[in-house]
Amino acid sequence: MNTPVGFKQRLGAELALLEEAQAADETSGQNVPVTAGRFFARPGVRRTAWVGLAAGTVAAAVVVATSGGQGVRNRSVDAMTVAQVLDAAATHAAKGPDREPGLHQWVYTDTVVCYDDCGHQPHWVRYDGARAASVGKTFRTGDRTVVSVSDIAASMGSGVGHKPQETREVLSRLPTDPRKLLERVSDDPFFAGGVDPSAVLPYSPDKSFNSAGETSPAVTPGARFARIVNVLEVASNIPPRINAALYRALALIPGTELLAKPMKDAAGRPGTAITFDFHDRARTRAYLFLDPDTYAYRGSRTDWRGEGNFSDASAHMKTGIVDHPGQVPGGPAPDPSDVVEEEPTLIVPLKPR
Numbered sequence: 001m002n003t004p005v006g007f008k009q010r011l012g013a014e015l016a017l018l019e020e021a022q023a024a025d026e027t028s029g030q031n032v033p034v035t036a037g038r039f040f041a042r043p044g045v046r047r048t049a050w051v052g053l054a055a056g057t058v059a060a061a062v063v064v065a066t067s068g069g070q071g072v073r074n075r076s077v078d079a080m081t082v083a084q085v086l087d088a089a090a091t092h093a094a095k096g097p098d099r100e101p102g103l104h105q106w107v108y109t110d111t112v113v114c115y116d117d118c119g120h121q122p123h124w125v126r127y128d129g130a131r132a133a134s135v136g137k138t139f140r141t142g143d144r145t146v147v148s149v150s151d152i153a154a155s156m157g158s159g160v161g162h163k164p165q166e167t168r169e170v171l172s173r174l175p176t177d178p179r180k181l182l183e184r185v186s187d188d189p190f191f192a193g194g195v196d197p198s199a200v201l202p203y204s205p206d207k208s209f210n211s212a213g214e215t216s217p218a219v220t221p222g223a224r225f226a227r228i229v230n231v232l233e234v235a236s237n238i239p240p241r242i243n244a245a246l247y248r249a250l251a252l253i254p255g256t257e258l259l260a261k262p263m264k265d266a267a268g269r270p271g272t273a274i275t276f277d278f279h280d281r282a283r284t285r286a287y288l289f290l291d292p293d294t295y296a297y298r299g300s301r302t303d304w305r306g307e308g309n310f311s312d313a314s315a316h317m318k319t320g321i322v323d324h325p326g327q328v329p330g331g332p333a334p335d336p337s338d339v340v341e342e343e344p345t346l347i348v349p350l351k352p353r
């Protein structure tokens with residue numbers, strides 16, 4: 001995959017700077033990041049300005065909804081709390097479009113994914129969840145790049161993000177009260193997903209990194225944070241009122257923090273970052289990225305910094321509803337000769353881990 005310019009260098013610099021900032025806080029004992037739990041328990045507590053980006057990145061202005069939702073005004077991130085940022089994200093999400101695709105239309109997503117390397121991963125899932133498509137080379141086509149279409153195996157089962165229509169239907173039945181929604185999402189195995197470090201086996205005997213998926217129910221703050229972020233990551237068509245409640249639910253999870261400076265996502269875009277430190281053996285820290293102007297969801301990243309440094313990041317670039325696999329919003333349908341049928345897909349590669 002093609003790597004965005006400077007990603008690996010930036011990643012190393014960010015990890016080093018974050019470590020220095022955390023070490024300084026632990027030594028001084030005076031400056032503590034504002035967390036969701038601390039914000040409600042100790043109003044006015046001073047928040048550390050985490051340094052979470054490479055040198056040369058400037059602080060961004062963000063848009064904050066005023067009380068009552070009567071307008072917006074500019075305010076720097078370091079003057080805000082995590083609860084205020086997530087409330088602004090919820091206000092924006094509640095005003096989003098609410099178009100449901102037809103059963104045989106396709107949900108298109110273009111995501112930049114970074115693990116060992118970075119690259120775009122365009123992907124299509126039919127709204128009824130029966131078929132999926134991607135772009136690449138196959139054994140049948142050799143060096144020719146084609147749109148590879150396949151049925152999704154029935155054995156794949158259910159779960160958030162697997163089948164767009166089913167996911168939307170389950171989400172639409174959730175309560176809009178953030179506390180009630182958090183309890184439902186935490187208890188329902190349909191929403192199990194993401195990485196729960198309480199289930200992580202940090203290293204195999206050969207010292208390579210291993211992780212275990214989250215199990216249900218999500219009872220720890222870290223497991224709940226991972227579950228909500230996973231819903232935002234993989235659910236392609238969230239009803240606006242539920243989308244808003246998801247952001248407000250995040251603010252209720254103790255340990256949820258706001259980075260006071262912009263941080264770059266997998267695509268190299270500076271934005272507002274919400275973070276959670278799991279305080280586990282693998283030294284896991286997760287990030288959720290928001291657009292600095294609208295607070296729309298942009299992507300996520302997880303760092304593991306135990307005996308070795310590992311990162312898994314994704315950035316949402318484009319999404320839309322189209323009529324054909326291989327088609328992008330506003331573009332023509334692909335030439336039929338470039339569309340190839342393949343064997344049934346066992347899993348939907350919404351976000352490789």
